[in-house]
Amino acid sequence: xxxxxxxxxxxxxxxxxxxxxxxxxLSERGLTVLLLERGKHVEHVTDYVNATKGPWxxxxxxxxTRAMEEAYPVLRRDYPLNEKNLDWWASDQDSxxxxxxxxxxxxxxxxxxRSLLWxxxxxxxxDFDFEANARDGIAVDWPIRYADIAxxxxxxxxxxxxxxxxxxxxQLPDGQFQPAIALNCGEELIASRLRGAFDGTRRIISxxxxxxxxxxxxxxxxQYRNACWLGCPYGAYFSTQSSTLPAAMATGRTTxxxxxxxxxxxxxxxxxxxxxxxVLDAVSGQWTEYSARIVFLCASALNSTWLLMESARDVWPxxxxxSSGELGHNLMDHHFRLGAEGDLEEPGLxxxxxxxxxxxxxxxxxxxxVAGDRRDYLRGFGYQGSASREGWQRAIRELGIGGAFxxxxxxxxxxxxxxxxxxxxxxxxxxRIGIDATRTDxxxxxxxxxxxxxxxxxxxxxxxxxxxMAETLEASGVRNVRTFETDYAPGMGIHEMGTARMGADPExxxxxxxxxxxxxxxxxxxxxxxxxxxxxxxxxxxxxALTARAADYAVAELNRRNL
Amino acid sequence: METETTRTxxxxxxxxxxxxxxRIGALMGGTMVGSSALLSGCATRDARPANELFSPADIAWxxxxxxxxxxxxxxxxxxxxxxxxxxxxxxxxxxxxxxxATFLTGLVTLDDECRADHGVSFMAxxxxxxxxxxxxxxxxxxxxxxxxxxxxPVHYFRMLKELALLGYFTSEIGYTEAMRYVEAPGRFDxxxxxxxxxxxxxxxx
Numbered sequence: 001x002x003x004x005x006x007x008x009x010x011x012x013x014x015x016x017x018x019x020x021x022x023x024x025x026l027s028e029r030g031l032t033v034l035l036l037e038r039g040k041h042v043e044h045v046t047d048y049v050n051a052t053k054g055p056w057x058x059x060x061x062x063x064x065t066r067a068m069e070e071a072y073p074v075l076r077r078d079y080p081l082n083e084k085n086l087d088w089w090a091s092d093q094d095s096x097x098x099x100x101x102x103x104x105x106x107x108x109x110x111x112x113x114r115s116l117l118w119x120x121x122x123x124x125x126x127d128f129d130f131e132a133n134a135r136d137g138i139a140v141d142w143p144i145r146y147a148d149i150a151x152x153x154x155x156x157x158x159x160x161x162x163x164x165x166x167x168x169x170x171q172l173p174d175g176q177f178q179p180a181i182a183l184n185c186g187e188e189l190i191a192s193r194l195r196g197a198f199d200g201t202r203r204i205i206s207x208x209x210x211x212x213x214x215x216x217x218x219x220x221x222x223q224y225r226n227a228c229w230l231g232c233p234y235g236a237y238f239s240t241q242s243s244t245l246p247a248a249m250a251t252g253r254t255t256x257x258x259x260x261x262x263x264x265x266x267x268x269x270x271x272x273x274x275x276x277x278x279v280l281d282a283v284s285g286q287w288t289e290y291s292a293r294i295v296f297l298c299a300s301a302l303n304s305t306w307l308l309m310e311s312a313r314d315v316w317p318x319x320x321x322x323s324s325g326e327l328g329h330n331l332m333d334h335h336f337r338l339g340a341e342g343d344l345e346e347p348g349l350x351x352x353x354x355x356x357x358x359x360x361x362x363x364x365x366x367x368x369x370v371a372g373d374r375r376d377y378l379r380g381f382g383y384q385g386s387a388s389r390e391g392w393q394r395a396i397r398e399l400g401i402g403g404a405f406x407x408x409x410x411x412x413x414x415x416x417x418x419x420x421x422x423x424x425x426x427x428x429x430x431x432r433i434g435i436d437a438t439r440t441d442x443x444x445x446x447x448x449x450x451x452x453x454x455x456x457x458x459x460x461x462x463x464x465x466x467x468x469m470a471e472t473l474e475a476s477g478v479r480n481v482r483t484f485e486t487d488y489a490p491g492m493g494i495h496e497m498g499t500a501r502m503g504a505d506p507e508x509x510x511x512x513x514x515x516x517x518x519x520x521x522x523x524x525x526x527x528x529x530x531x532x533x534x535x536x537x538x539x540x541x542x543x544x545a546l547t548a549r550a551a552d553y554a555v556a557e558l559n560r561r562n563l
Numbered sequence: 564m565e566t567e568t569t570r571t572x573x574x575x576x577x578x579x580x581x582x583x584x585x586r587i588g589a590l591m592g593g594t595m596v597g598s599s600a601l602l603s604g605c606a607t608r609d610a611r612p613a614n615e616l617f618s619p620a621d622i623a624w625x626x627x628x629x630x631x632x633x634x635x636x637x638x639x640x641x642x643x644x645x646x647x648x649x650x651x652x653x654x655x656x657x658x659x660x661x662x663x664a665t666f667l668t669g670l671v672t673l674d675d676e677c678r679a680d681h682g683v684s685f686m687a688x689x690x691x692x693x694x695x696x697x698x699x700x701x702x703x704x705x706x707x708x709x710x711x712x713x714x715x716p717v718h719y720f721r722m723l724k725e726l727a728l729l730g731y732f733t734s735e736i737g738y739t740e741a742m743r744y745v746e747a748p749g750r751f752d753x754x755x756x757x758x759x760x761x762x763x764x765x766x767x768x
Contacts, residue, residue, distance in 0.1 A: 052746070054735060055767060061649075061733040065656040066610055185754035223747040227767040351758070356751035357766055391763060392732040392742070396725045399705045401697050403636040409728070410638070410741040412763040 007291035008034040008255070009558070011277055012298055013262045013307065016113025018527040018543045019298035020244030021156065025551035026296070027251040031558075034290055035248065036260040038282060038299075039109035042088070042116065044241035048231025050084055058083050078492055080106050080117075085229050088116055094442040100451035104491035105302065111258055112240040113300065114494070117229055120210040120237050120359065121384065122162045123537035124153050124173045128370055133533050136378050139330060139427040142532045143504040143513035146173070152545035159247075160238040160544065161216050164208030172365040172537070179213045180206035181222070184354045186344050186387035186415045187362050190476045197475040201367040202468075207360035207384065210238035210541075218246060224356030237359065259283050263445060265295060267312035267320055267520060273563075274311075274320075274523045280443055294522045294554050294563055298547065301528030302331075302433055305499040306448055308510075308517070308525070309435055321500060321510040321517045321525075328434050330427035330501055331452045332534040334493035338462060340469035341418025342481035344387055349415055353389060361386025364419065364472070366536055368464060377460035378426065381536045383469060385419025417478055421465035422493070424536040426457050431490075433499055452490040495539050497531035515550040522563045524550045610663055613655035621670075622647040624686060628673070629727040631693045638740045641731045649730035650723075661716070669719020676700065738765045 009031035012022045023035045041047075055062065062084045064076070074092045075081040081089070090107035097105060108114035127146045134141035150173070157176040165180040183191060183206055191204035211222045219235035219242055228237050235242035248254040259282040266276045266289065276291035297304040305328055309319035321327045361384060367373060368380035390413030395405070436449040466483050473481045503509020506518035511530050517523040526547040528539060557563045617625075626647030633641040641647075654666055673696075677685045680699070681692040688696070697720075704718035711718075731737045738744040742765035 054738065054744075054746075055765075056733055056735040056738055059652060060656060061729065063653075063657060066659070067656070181751060182753040188753065222751075223749050224751045225747055225767045351756060353755050353757035353761070353764075354751070354753055355755050355764065356748035357764070358751050389763070391766070392728060392737075395728050396721075397708075399701060401632045401701050401724070402694060403634045406633045406640075406731075406741070407636050407638070410732075410762050411760065412757070 007276070008032045009292060010294045010296065011036060011290055011292040012296045013277065014113060014297070014299035014303070014527065015111050015240055015256070016108070016298065016300060017115045017118070017240070017540050018547045019113070020115065020240035020248070021544050021547040022296040022298050022526060022551055023248040023254050024244040025548050026555065027248045027253040029551070029555040031253065031555065033248065033254045034292065035254055035256045036262055036279060037111045037256065037258045038261045039111065039258065041111045041258040042241065044235065045233050048233060051227065051230040051233050074104060075106060077104050078106070085117065096439065096441060097447045098436040098439060098449040100449055101453050102489045103450040103452050104489050105450065106491070106494050107300065111256065115239040116231060116241070118540060119538065120228065121538040122208050122210050122541040124175055125535050125537055125542055126171050126173050128171045129533065129535040132379060138378070140501070140503045140505070140508050140532060143502050149545050149549060152549040153541065155548055156541065156544040160210050160243055161212040161219070162208055162210055163213045165206050167203070167205055169365055171370045177208065181209065181211065181213060181358055181360055182206065183362055184387060185352045186349065186417060189346055189349070190344065190387065190417060190478065193476040194472065201371070202364055202472055204362045204364055207363045209360045211359045212236050222359060224358060226357035226359050228359050261443060262299070262307055263310060265307060265311035265320060265523060267315065269315050272520060274520050282443065293558060294524065297523065297525040298527045301496040301499055302448060304525050304527055304529045305433060308500060320523070321519055323519055324506060324508055324510055326501060326508060327510050328499050329429045329432045330498040331431040331433060331450070332425045332427055332497040332531065333490045334422045334495045334534060334536065335425055335454060335458050335462065335488050336420055336422045336493055337488040338466050338485035339383060339385070339418060339420040340466070340473055340481055340483045341416060342473050342478035344415035344417045345479050353412060375464065377457045379424035379461070379536065381421045381423035381461060381465050383419040383421050385417065387415060387417035390414050390416055417473065419469055421469065422536055423458060423461050423465055425534050426455060427498055427501070427533055428455055454490065495528070497528040497534050497539060500525050500529040501532045502530050503532060514553045515546060524554060526550045610658060610660040611655065613651050616655050616663065616667070617651040622651050625650045627686060627693070628723060629730065631697050632724055632727045633731045639736050641727055644731050644734035644736040646727055646730035646734065650726045653726055665716050665719055666722050669722065672719065673700065
């Protein structure tokens with residue numbers, strides 16, 4: 001039996017990057033907010049139990065055991081399975097899903113979600129991205145343009161703290177940056193050589209990252225440990241814990257409820273409004289209903305859509321937001337895991353080194369299919385990479401044993417440079433998720449079935465993603481250039497987007513231009529689910545901006561008594 | 564329960580192990596030692612835990628092999644960093660059964676090679692004999708690894724060498740004495756002078 005508990009002005013489902021922003025923006029505008037998180041609490045700093053351990057203090061030095069691999073059949077497919085932060089990755093056994101085609105779904109079920117684990121790369125989108133679908137006749141047009149979101153990028157960048165350099169690039173707009181984290185001397189050398197090649201279209205710039213280079217209230221600048229994924233004791237990178245949650249709690253109007261799995265949005269067919277949510281306590285198994293005037297879904301792309309599919313089924317068999325036929329469709333990720341690398345040789349460079357461990361490297365903004373460039377595929381890609389001197393690992397493949405060998409390997413080796421491409425994935429109606437009614441998770445809830453694959457456009461783009469990097473490095477004087485390509489399956493980018501896209505027409509989209517569900521205007525979806533296309537830039541900054549924008553609009557609509 | 568993969572694009576074992584080892588800085592899986600396991604037979608398909616694979620004497624043996632690969636110089640060697648125990652843990656906990664078999668068989672081979680070259684077991688050999696043997700085996704594995712086919716196993720001495728390197732350089736001694744470790748550097752300097760002989764900065768993670 002469900003117990004009806006207190007009511008709130010707003011309910012936010014999920015406490016990751018988007019949910020933290022929703023709670024902050026709504027509570028700061030005077031609303032009482034219930035922030036629901038399906039997983040455990042993680043207290044800022046106190047619960048970063050490995051953050052100050054020595055790297056030698058792990059039994060397997062951070063690696064993975066057979067037992068871990070057996071316990072995590074999905075997570076094992078890429079880097080996330082490791083000894084150091086396993087507590088922050090969701091259990092594949094507790095939360096299974098069905099892969100119609102292989103899809104690697106790496107989830108973070110705790111307060112803060114994947115904001116504790118993210119790569120922190122933070123790039124604005126431009127009108128090259130917001131206009132792309134309309135220009136190419138792909139899927140549906142975005143209902144917003146850069147001008148609609150630009151002030152909200154300003155807003156979230158200032159508060160989150162994004163370091164970066166101003167470059168004046170139309171396809172990668174500048175923002176409200178803290179000072180950039182510098183390129184190291186090897187990268188600077190290649191960047192300067194590259195200015196003279198390709199008409200200057202390929203540029204190496206400092207990565208723009210949510211790592212502070214100047215303090216913000218309650219947060220210290222980066223200490224250059226490059227251990228972000230253990231949680232930062234200095235609060236130097238943006239996470240829910242370091243940034244948005246303290247602000248939301250400071251209002252005195254936010255209630256955080258961990259172990260709260262939202263199983264259904266309660267929908268009133270007469271008023272065409274959500275009235276609240278049903279919550280299953282992940283520990284006790286007890287049900288509770290909470291009521292609210294508005295609901296923000298920020299549960300991560302696929303889980304927000306799962307929740308819509310599980311709601312209002314008495315009205316729409318396929319769930320709330322399914323009237324367009326697009327709910328669950330147009331799933332996207334960024335495809336990657338290919339590029340090139342080589343030796344950086346320059347007289348005198350062996351006499352140079354660097355100090356401190358950066359939490360980032362360089363970025364090469366998109367240059368394909370922009371500014372007059374035309375390829376035989378649509379859209380484009382960017383590169384993330386770095387230069388560094390080799391570590392002791394080179395010893396494994398080198399010939400040698402003994403004292404001189406040991407001492408030589410304890411010194412830095414050659415300079416190397418490499419980069420990996422991140423490519424845009426087109427929205428495709430056939431890439432979809434749905435409910436697999438034949439299976440349930442640990443809590444007896446139905447699971448998702450995921451059916452997603454890359455199309456011809458992505459495969460055509462990948463040829464350039466591989467060859468361009470080799471060409472770029474060779475043009476910069478890098479020696480022994482070698483391309484690399486490793487298995488990529490959708491999901492590995494951990495940039496799940498789409499399945500409840502925004503649009504201008506309720507016949508072809510799930511959400512309107514304010515992230516409202518067309519069929520329930522007091523339900524907002526502001527995480528990756530809302531994305532109408534994927535661009536090639538890392539998406540989290542855009543989720544932050546869209547969330548803040550939608551929250552501002554929601555409060556204004558409440559005040560106008562429109563919701 | 565297990566996530567259903569109707570069309571597994573994975574070669575899960577190899578791919579994920581490779582990813583794991585790459586992440587901690589190594590390259591490929593290996594094998595490991597053990598007199599008791601050898602006697603009882605490596606035929607079992609199940610990988611074996613450390614206490615079944617390695618006796619204290621085995622770990623002492625591994626320490627000596629690792630210390631020959633990475634001996635004390637101005638900085639401590641592999642034995643001081645307790646690399647033998649680390650190797651035993653890694654082989655027991657992370658190697659697949661076939662890799663364990665390669666490793667264990669390889670240890671016996673190593674001892675046989677020592678007897679053939681020097682007439683004594685590895686533990687009874689002099690430091691110079693040990694070094695000569697391992698230099699020869701290193702050349703053997705180096706040549707083999709360059710020419711082996713995709714399906715050929717990793718050479719056992721590559722496994723030993725890799726685990727010794729991993730165990731040493733990720734130990735506290737490796738981090739703080741062989742290399743330079745600063746828990747919180749506090750700043751990033753994109754260019755500092757480097758003189759040959761300066762030790763590497765050890766990464767935090």
